[in-house]
Amino acid sequence: MTSPSKTLRAVTLVLRILLGAVFVYAAWTKLRMPWELFAMEVDSYQVLPLKVVELVAHSLPWFELVVGLLLIAGFWLRSAAAAITLLLAVFVALMVRAYAKGMEINCGCFGPGDIISWKTLLRDGSMLAAGLALTVLSFLRRRQATAR
Helix, strand or coil, rough: CCCCHHHHHHHHHHHHHHHHHHHHHHHHHHHHCCCHHHHHHHHCCCCHHHHHHHHHHHHHHHHHHHHHHHHCCCCCCCCCCCCCHHHHHHEEEEHHHEEEEECCEEEEEECCCCHHHHCHHHHHHHHHHHHHHHHHHHHHHHHHHHHH
């Protein structure tokens, strides 16, 4: 029989690897295309001024790559998990807004051709739930380590 702490460590490891890999892949898909294409996807949400759209298009893929790698490596876990969760919360909120307004746009998650639908909302909502779980587990793990 396994102890609860071993189970929590195993779940944390799985969530870290899965979410980290997803974010590394998402960053890779954006970095291999011209930044202007990603900027068009960001701009299609119609929430940011052009200068901010350009800044996001240039910097977001690199941020996703770094945070994804941090998750996979297990470094700065609480910060990386919280950053992933915050990003996913913003992404999901923007996607829900666009879907509710009937906007037929690419979500921008994994490159062109990923139109926002109930499937993309379910996928990203599931990742948000996983991110929340990972964030909570990373803080619990820290608390358990200091309690010993």
